[in-house]
Amino acid sequence: MRNLLVTMAYDGKHFHGWQIQDNAISVQEVFQNALKKVIGTVPDIKGCSRTDSGVHANMYCVSFKTDHTIPCERLTAALNRFLPPSAAVMKVEEKPEDFHARYDCKGKEYIYRIWNNEIRNPFMDGYVLHYWYKIDEQKLDRAAKHFLGRHDFTSFCTVDKHRRKGDFHRTVKNIAVTRDGDMVTIRIEADGFLYNMVRIIVGTLLSVAQGKTEPEDIDVILSALDRSKAGPTAPPQGLYLNKVIYGP
Amino acid sequence: MRNLLVTMAYDGKHFHGWQIQDNAISVQEVFQNALKKVIGTVPDIKGCSRTDSGVHANMYCVSFKTDHTIPCERLTAALNRFLPPSAAVMKVEEKPEDFHARYDCKGKEYIYRIWNNEIRNPFMDGYVLHYWYKIDEQKLDRAAKHFLGRHDFTSFCTVDKHRRKGDFHRTVKNIAVTRDGDMVTIRIEADGFLYNMVRIIVGTLLSVAQGKTEPEDIDVILSALDRSKAGPTAPPQGLYLNKVIYGP
Numbered sequence: 001m002r003n004l005l006v007t008m009a010y011d012g013k014h015f016h017g018w019q020i021q022d023n024a025i026s027v028q029e030v031f032q033n034a035l036k037k038v039i040g041t042v043p044d045i046k047g048c049s050r051t052d053s054g055v056h057a058n059m060y061c062v063s064f065k066t067d068h069t070i071p072c073e074r075l076t077a078a079l080n081r082f083l084p085p086s087a088a089v090m091k092v093e094e095k096p097e098d099f100h101a102r103y104d105c106k107g108k109e110y111i112y113r114i115w116n117n118e119i120r121n122p123f124m125d126g127y128v129l130h131y132w133y134k135i136d137e138q139k140l141d142r143a144a145k146h147f148l149g150r151h152d153f154t155s156f157c158t159v160d161k162h163r164r165k166g167d168f169h170r171t172v173k174n175i176a177v178t179r180d181g182d183m184v185t186i187r188i189e190a191d192g193f194l195y196n197m198v199r200i201i202v203g204t205l206l207s208v209a210q211g212k213t214e215p216e217d218i219d220v221i222l223s224a225l226d227r228s229k230a231g232p233t234a235p236p237q238g239l240y241l242n243k244v245i246y247g248p
Numbered sequence: 249m250r251n252l253l254v255t256m257a258y259d260g261k262h263f264h265g266w267q268i269q270d271n272a273i274s275v276q277e278v279f280q281n282a283l284k285k286v287i288g289t290v291p292d293i294k295g296c297s298r299t300d301s302g303v304h305a306n307m308y309c310v311s312f313k314t315d316h317t318i319p320c321e322r323l324t325a326a327l328n329r330f331l332p333p334s335a336a337v338m339k340v341e342e343k344p345e346d347f348h349a350r351y352d353c354k355g356k357e358y359i360y361r362i363w364n365n366e367i368r369n370p371f372m373d374g375y376v377l378h379y380w381y382k383i384d385e386q387k388l389d390r391a392a393k394h395f396l397g398r399h400d401f402t403s404f405c406t407v408d409k410h411r412r413k414g415d416f417h418r419t420v421k422n423i424a425v426t427r428d429g430d431m432v433t434i435r436i437e438a439d440g441f442l443y444n445m446v447r448i449i450v451g452t453l454l455s456v457a458q459g460k461t462e463p464e465d466i467d468v469i470l471s472a473l474d475r476s477k478a479g480p481t482a483p484p485q486g487l488y489l490n491k492v493i494y495g496p
Contacts, residue, residue, distance in 0.1 A: 011370045056371070076367070085373035119324070122259045123304070125333035127371070 001065045003095045004072070006031075006079070007244075010087040012056040013126035013237070018047050027051075027087055031062065034082035038075060039068040046101045048244045049108070049193075054126070054236035058111075059090075061244045063101035101244075107173065109189040109243035110198045112234065117182040128183070129202075129238035135184050135209045141177040143208045144186065146218035147201060148172050154225040156201055157194035158233065168194060168225075177205065189243070196233050204231035249313045251343045252320070254279075254327070255492075258335040260304040261374035261485070266295050275299075275335055279310065282330035286323065287316040294349045296492050297356070297441075302374070302484035306359075307338075309492045311349035349492075355421065357437040357491035358446045360482065365430040376431070377450075377486035383432050383457045389425040391456040392434065394466035395449060396420050402473040404449055405442035406481065416442060416473075425453065437491070444481050452479035 008031070016024035020032070032042045048061040070078070072092040079089045115121050115128040116135045124130070150171040157168060174189040186202055204221065207213040213221075213231065221229045256279070264272035268280070280290045296309040318326070320340040327337045363369050363376040364383045372378070398419040405416060422437040434450055452469065455461040461469075461479065469477045 009370050011373070080367065085368065086370050088368050088370045090367055119328065119338055120333065120336050122257050122334050122336045123375075125259070 001067050001097070003063060003065050003097050003099050004075070005093045005095045005099065005101065006062045006064075007090045007093075008057070008060050008062065008088060009090060010057050010060065012051065012054050014084070014086040016053040017055065018049070018051045018057075018060070024053075027057075027060070030084055030087055031079075034079045035064075037082045038078040039066055039070065041066075041068075048101045048105050049241070051241060052196075052236050052239075055239045055241070056127070057241040059244050060241055061101045061105070061246075063095065063099060104246055105192075105244055106247050107189060107191045107245040108193060108241060109174075109187065109245070110193070111188075111240045111242045112186040112198060112202045112238045113240070114184040114186070114238060115182060116179075116184045121182070126237050129235055131184075131206070131209075133209070135179075137177045137179040137184050139215065140184075140186075140205045140208055143205055143213075143215035143218055144175045144177050144188075144201075146215060146222070147175050147188070151222050152225055153194050153197055153222070155221050155227055155230045156197050156204070157227065158196040158200070159227070170194065170197070187242070189245075198239060199234045199236065200227075200230050200232075202234035202238070206234065207231035249315050249345070251311060251313050251345050251347050252323070253341045253343045253347065253349065254310045254312075255338045255341075256305070256308050256310065256336060257338060258305050258308065260299065260302050262332070262334040264301040265303065266297070266299045266305075266308070272301075275305075275308070278332055278335055279327075282327045283312075285330045286326040287314055287318065289314075289316075296349045296353050297489070299489060300444075300484050300487075303487045303489070304375070305489040307492050308489055309349045309353070309494075311343065311347055352494055353440075353492055354495050355437060355439045355493040356441060356489060357422075357435065357493070358441070359436075359488045359490045360434040360446060360450045360486045361488070362432040362434070362486060363430060364427075364432045369430070374485050377483055379432075379454070379457075381457070383427075385425045385427040385432050387463065388432075388434075388453045388456055391453055391461070391463035391466055392423045392425050392436075392449075394463060394470070395423050395436070399470050400473055401442050401445055401470070403469050403475055403478045404445050404452070405475065406444035406448070407475070418442065418445070435490070437493075446487060447482045447484065448475075448478050448480075450482035450486070454482065455479035 015027045018027045020028040043064040045064045075092045113128045115130045120130050152168050154168045171191045263275045266275045268276040291312040293312045323340045361376045363378045368378050400416050402416045419439045
């Protein structure tokens with residue numbers, strides 16, 4: 001059996017997340033449909049993570065096993081022919097037999113985009129959070145740096161009964177808030193993410209923008225291990241899974 | 249009576265062009281509906297140009313007369329409240345009594361965006377022309393420079409029986425083809441444009457990309473004054489009205 005890793009991207013505005021579900025279109029469903037048309041069967045597909053409805057992916061990884069002999073490059077082109085315009089396969093690679101898109105993932109990078117102008121950008125509906133009041137991105141960046149390193153992120157996690165309980169420690173390797181004109185981007189890389197972790201971090205940084213929270217308060221909120229101490233969960237449409245990192 | 253100039257932007261994917269029409273949603277219609285809600289009447293609205301279905305505007309200008317006393321800044325905010333997310337008013341200004349958004353326009357700039365990679369960009373559906381084969385943007389730029397200056401653009405115009413006949417001379421002031429990664433952008437500024445002029449120029453430049461036309465052939469096609477000598481009309485979704493230029 002071949003073990004294939006597919007790297008794709010999708011515009012989350014057109015999907016109810018990655019995971020297949022009844023009564024709503026998911027990326028997994030359109031991917032499986034495309035795969036069925038190309039290789040004739042639907043193998044057991046491993047996605048690198050769940051993504052919520054409306055969340056985008058500049059990079060998303062999927063692995064599955066097949067004994068079909070189609071070369072990787074032809075599979076890329078064929079899948080793109082059968083996927084809708086809002087999803088695309090960037091490449092397909094052969095991987096060792098025991099490779100798994102989720103378990104072998106060493107880290108991920110997310111970005112969160114905020115359109116920071118009183119006037120909305122009509123091209124950005126569904127692709128950014130529109131935030132009216134001027135953001136001091138340097139203050140937000142100072143606050144963000146408090147997340148660096150290994151912490152228990154219980155305060156920055158939505159409890160989800162379908163998720164495994166256990167270790168809420170994660171290591172944030174990079175985090176930065178930058179501005180390019182009216183676009184403020186929050187970039188965060190970690191070895192793993194809890195459910196809604198990025199969106200709650202962003203919501204908390206926006207509460208810093210509003211002056212309700214000071215940069216130093218982040219340490220206190222982290223130590224509290226209490227979701228109610230952090231800011232609100234920022235809406236999904238500004239969030240992009242940007243990189244999925246595997247070992248060498 | 250006040251004479252107001254409204255500068256707006258819209259995502260053309262969601263509209264059948266500027267001009268109001270039966271059975272299809274236009275920017276003019278949603279603008280008039282928003283205006284009616286704010287000032288209570290629908291004045292005679294002058295748009296700076298027609299735009300075809302699917303064409304975008306980073307800048308579009310509209311003028312109209314009203315005796316309503318609402319300050320310009322409040323009118324901006326109020327219109328944005330009633331416009332759909334895919335259209336936005338950037339600003340409203342007072343103009344002299346005889347100002348007209350179309351007749352006073354001294355020039356316009358359009359851009360045309362081409363996603364030049366075998367793999368489509370899933371975020372760009374409806375916002376670019378997807379062109380698979382590698383474009384030599386320097387060769388296209390050399391070809392484009394032949395359009396500079398004052399020419400009779402009969403070969404680069406769709407004959408439209410609803411349009412005034414007459415002078416087909418236009419002056420191209422700037423034209424350039426540039427690349428940023430996989431995105432090729434064609435930028436063209438002129439004192440005015442004939443119907444489909446940018447899209448036929450782009451279609452002809454793509455025929456240069458394909459090696460069917462050489463840069464020097466542009467002069468021959470211009471001199472022919474014959475639409476059939478130029479390339480095809482490029483599709484609308486890559487086209488953006490980018491600047492509308494008025495006198496000092």
